[in-house]
Amino acid sequence: MSQDLVAELLAQSLVAWRLAGNVRRMADGSLALSYNGIDITVEPAPPGGPFRWMVTVAGRRRPAVSLVAVLRQVRTALDPGYAKNNVRVAVAPLVPS
């Protein structure tokens, strides 16, 4: 998917989380985030596997199944005060029956 879309999402996420970091598009297709001395790289996962993204924080590379998981990993790394809210989305059909 478009690198621009993901870059915009990450940049807007920093704003939403009130973190004054920045996002850079790298030539190899990855995205580099920097905030408060912490560097994070987000890149597409190798094709053929179950994961869509790889997130590298301080040299540790971990997979992510979706952008939702990427956001969770990034925020956990950048925002020590973050405690995710319990998600309470009721079970419901995705389309009308």
Add this chain to the structure above:
Amino acid sequence: MTPVLVLTGFLGSGKTTLLRHLLRQPEFSRTAVIINEFGEIGLDHDLVEASDDSFIALTTGCLCCKVRDDLVATLDDMLRRRAQGRVPPFTRVVIETSGLADPAPILHTLMTDPIMAEYLTLGGVVTSVDAVTGAATLDREAVSIKQVALADRLVLTKSDLAGAAPPELLSRLARLNVAAPLLHADHGRIDPQALFGAGQYDSRDKSFDVRSWLGEGPDEHLHHPHDADIQTYAVVREAPIPAVALTLLLETLAEHCGADLLRLKGIVNIRESPDRPAVIHGVQHVFHAPTWLARWPSDDRRSRMVVITRGIPQGWIEALIDALAAEVAEASGSQTLGA
């Protein structure tokens, strides 16, 4: 399903006067009323006279602080007594909150409690605002800002005392909640139908009045104001959104925003359901399961969401929708969908 209208507003803003007038109207017959008062000895319920086919229950203490116990117990008792024929067969419920109550926990309860979900549906939030003291109250009392921000309808009371409604107050209310129409009550008198149309549920035709609920009128343009850190804006997307992307969006908002997402409501064009739009509704981190309209209420088939937040940028929600829709579309092997 029995619609529940939540009537809120700061202390002295005219809720009880409004309610007293409404209960005298034929349109408000067969109404069960729950009045919540702060303090052990209630008074407001003595000021409200119900007709023979309506009745009033009283709770004391702050409803938003012990809502799980008191409100659920009261509503459960009402429903059981209705089923047993021990109370008039009411067709709607009005909850008048304490003036100090944060309406959000009350909405949470109505949206999530299994008993409530089976028999009751949120019919809307109406907030009364005192034309004389409203501006000072908004300056001083944070909860009053939340009461205004969460409203589907705002009712300006006591404007007969204030003369013309103060322009500063009107502009401030418009900034705090641009989507909620502002109604005027004259000595507590107001057209009941104007309040019935406040929520998702339209008791007249048992359908969703989505355009009204979203605050859409002849001028649908929403601005981007801010007041006391609260913003209201509309997110509009032309392209249908995959159902999974909508689920991921709601989960992400709930996970990351918490109390900063005061309210989100909207009508969404789901890619897999082009003729039946989804209606979504969330308060803070709690979301209703989406409901489905039988058809589009107008020719406008764009997804439209009204968002009331404290500090969540519009750009983030738009970027989330676009990125999640693109990811889901790519994962499902179809063409990329976006704004």
